[in-house]
Amino acid sequence: MNDSSLLSPDALPSGFRFAAVKAGIKPSGKPDFAVAVADQPASAAAMFTSNRVVAAPIIIGRRHLERSAGHVRVVAVNAGNANCATGHAGLEACQQICAAAAEIFHCEPHEVFPSSTGIIGVPLPAEKPIAVLPQIAASLSATPEHFLQFARAIMTTDTKPKVAHASLNVDGKTVRIAGVCKGAGMIHPQLVPHATMLVYLFTDAAIQPSDLNTLLQQSVEVSFNRISIDGDTSTNDTVLLLASGASGAQIDHANASFAAALAEVCTSLARQIVDDGEGVTHVVELQIEGAANDCDALIIAKAIAHSPLVKTAWAGSDPNWGRLMAAAGYSGAEIDPERISIWFGEQQICESGGRVTGFDEAAAHSYLKQREFTVRMHLGVGNGQCRFWTTDLTAEYVHINADYST
Incomplete structure (x- = not known):
């Protein structure tokens, strides 16, 4: 399912909370800073752009996933500024945001996963998202509306938020998958394990990071790596999959039902990106x-x-x-x-x-x-x-x- 108006409370995976606010990065004054917080460290798998010019949050995100052995507590996404081609100052801005988020949410800085989207080559004013972190913390919630706030805040030239979800039964337990993404131009993802399109996927299944990596790669190959709007591969493309384990259902990479459900969500999001392409009429x-x-x-x-x-x-x-x-x-x-x-x-x-x-x-x-x-x-x-x-x-x-x- 991909109609955000039909998103119900029982569609969201348990173990995650969401919020979004106006940090003043977008010239439009619209919400531009979104955060997802896992109640406990979530297993994580990510794929990034194959462009050899990469944004600061991708460099930092890779380091953090390696240091945390594939676990994430906080996802912090700003829109309106890609924080790419910004040199050492860009890396420093990203690290400052992660450190401030870690302090607010009581975790380690390397458990914070950063992302950025927007114009390339402009310094990111780290003080702006840092200043609104207390507001984010106070407004976190697990409701569909907060999930949609997250979806709207990460938009740039998108005309609408993009969400999808699926559920399945595993050993008598209900497992939920929900995803959100942004992307309308600079879309020709060539994602590799280790694209501007940002995708965040959440599940309440219990999955080890290594199995999560396998499942993510399989789903991305038939979805996000099968779309193109303009043939340009972004410097910031990212797909992140988090598993909270809150459902209690144990899943490994060989679970065909979960793999099919994940591929369904990814394909829905990928097609929504194409449908919302810049200037698209067909x-x-x-x-x-x-x-x-x-x-x-x-x-x-x-x-x-x-x-x-x-x-x-x-x-x-x-x-x-x-x-x-x-x-x-x-x-x-x-x-x-x-x-x-x-x-x-x-x-x-x-x-x-x-x-x-x-x-x-x-x-x-x-x-x-x-x-x-x-x-x-x-x-x-x-x-x-x-x-x-x-x-x-x-x-x-x-x-x-x-x-x-x-």
């Missing part, structure tokens, strides 16, 4: 089939998803399928052009590398006018496949990002 599910292998299928999906010519054709609902062929051809994946077939929804457009007999351009144009549609390509060279979600590229996207820093 959301596209690419179904690549018949590739030499799954890796080649993904390579072709990304080539199509990142092609300005393809994306602008989608913006105009133009059934220019030749651009799909061209993108597959230069992707570097193994192809045989004479074996390629393409469908827009149920309508076949291309067969054996050429336009189908009786191609109905008007019908194809009409189909592509829908906000959401499917493009399926069968390569005919193997069994490789993947699903990938992407968007069109509009003038509104250009306007948003041309004026972003001013």
Whole structure:
């Protein structure tokens, strides 16, 4: 489920409390500092951007997870400033915030996990979030409204909060998973174990950090690593999964039911990010089939998803399928052009590398006018496949990002 208006009290995992306030970082004056607190040290697993330019909170977050042996008490997220390309001062600001949060919430600084999102290259005024920490502490709660406050406070160019949740039964105990994320632009996560998209996942299952890492990597691979809005990989991308253990249900990495539920939540959040993309008027599910292998299928999906010519054709609902062929051809994946077939929804457009007999351009144009549609390509060279979600590229996207820093 992903409709925040339907979030009920029993949807949230036990063992966590949430709050968000205005720290004065966003020029808009909207809430911009969010905190999640685990009642007890929670098992943690995280994945970060593969961009070699990384923000200060990623450097500090990695250190803290290593020092705490994969345990977190506090998640502290500021929006409006990425704290990236800020040098030693950025690291110092991040450490100051973690130390102040640790004092307020009675834990060690390395049990605080920091995150930032916003403009790159601007010093983070650490004194602002530090000043509102007492207000955060006084307003913490485990209610759905506080969870949604957290979701809203981490937004930048997002137009709406993004949440998802699932539950399952494990040995007679109810286990809950809930996630929140932000992201609308600079979205092409390439997350690695050790993306601007921020994702926070919470569960009340009891899971060891090593098992949590395995489960997170599996879920991310089929969700957040399968989306792209503009092809840019952020310096701040982060996915964090915390397990409080408050349900008493013991789970390891081999639990298929939990893995499926976690993947469901992650996929919902990933698709919400795409749907809320900057200037987006079309959301596209690419179904690549018949590739030499799954890796080649993904390579072709990304080539199509990142092609300005393809994306602008989608913006105009133009059934220019030749651009799909061209993108597959230069992707570097193994192809045989004479074996390629393409469908827009149920309508076949291309067969054996050429336009189908009786191609109905008007019908194809009409189909592509829908906000959401499917493009399926069968390569005919193997069994490789993947699903990938992407968007069109509009003038509104250009306007948003041309004026972003001013």
